[in-house]
Amino acid sequence: MSEVDLSGEKGWQPFDAPALVGSSLRFVSGDPEGDRFRVSYYRKPDSALVARIWFGPETEGPPEHAHGGSMAAVLDEVLGLAAWSAGYAIVVANLNINFRCLLPIMQVVQVDTEIVSVDGRKVLVRGKIWDGQEKVYTEADCLCIEIQAV
Numbered sequence: 001m002s003e004v005d006l007s008g009e010k011g012w013q014p015f016d017a018p019a020l021v022g023s024s025l026r027f028v029s030g031d032p033e034g035d036r037f038r039v040s041y042y043r044k045p046d047s048a049l050v051a052r053i054w055f056g057p058e059t060e061g062p063p064e065h066a067h068g069g070s071m072a073a074v075l076d077e078v079l080g081l082a083a084w085s086a087g088y089a090i091v092v093a094n095l096n097i098n099f100r101c102l103l104p105i106m107q108v109v110q111v112d113t114e115i116v117s118v119d120g121r122k123v124l125v126r127g128k129i130w131d132g133q134e135k136v137y138t139e140a141d142c143l144c145i146e147i148q149a150v
């Protein structure tokens with residue numbers, strides 16, 4: 001597979017978000033040279049977690065477009081890690097996704113995240129997969145619940 005450019009914007013800091021959880025977290029980010037997903041994580045100047053993600057040929061659902069489950073997996077990981085990056089040790093309890101447009105595979109897209117609220121153990125994270133310009137493919141609200149350290 002040809003080189004994939006996952007570089008970030010000026011002012012973004014590369015950030016190894018999966019390392020917050022540990023080596024178990026491989027489903028989305030565990031095969032950086034593979035044909036499924038390739039991911040790079042960054043923190044924006046306001047510290048929000050952002051990811052650049054390439055959906056490879058193995059994520060195909062509709063011809064030449066990403067399987068909805070592959071987008072759900074990406075949102076589960078990135079929005080969950082947004083909470084971890086903000087200091088909350090969580091699991092995802094509810095992930096509510098709206099698929100807005102078919103997402104072409106074999107291109108790099110962006111996942112933006114925002115911590116919307118924290119209420120006791122409940123951390124609500126909102127995010128979207130988009131082209132980084134204007135086109136939104138998928139939006140999601142992710143309810144995370146803080147767990148005890150294991």
Ligand SMILES: CCCCC/C=C\C/C=C\C/C=C\C/C=C\CCCC(=O)SCCNC(=O)CCNC(=O)[C@H](O)C(C)(C)COP(=O)(O)OP(=O)(O)OC[C@H]1O[C@@H](n2cnc3c(N)ncnc32)[C@H](O)[C@@H]1OP(=O)(O)O
Binds near residue numbers: 025090093094147
């Ligand atoms: C540097 C060292 C790091 C070491 C790390 C070590 C370990 C890491 C461990 C785990 C890492 C996990 C994930 C990593 C992060 C991202 C990766 C991707 C994310 C995932 O892939 S992660 C897998 C999928 N995930 C699950 O497999 C969850 C299965 N599930 C459960 O494990 C329980 O279900 C749990 C814990 C969620 C809650 O159980 P619980 O008994 O602790 O708490 P309880 O039920 O009392 O809920 C408390 C309050 O949340 C409200 N609430 C709960 N669930 C709700 C729902 N669905 N909708 C609306 N409200 C809900 C209640 O209504 C109540 O609200 P209120 O307080 O207001 O009454």
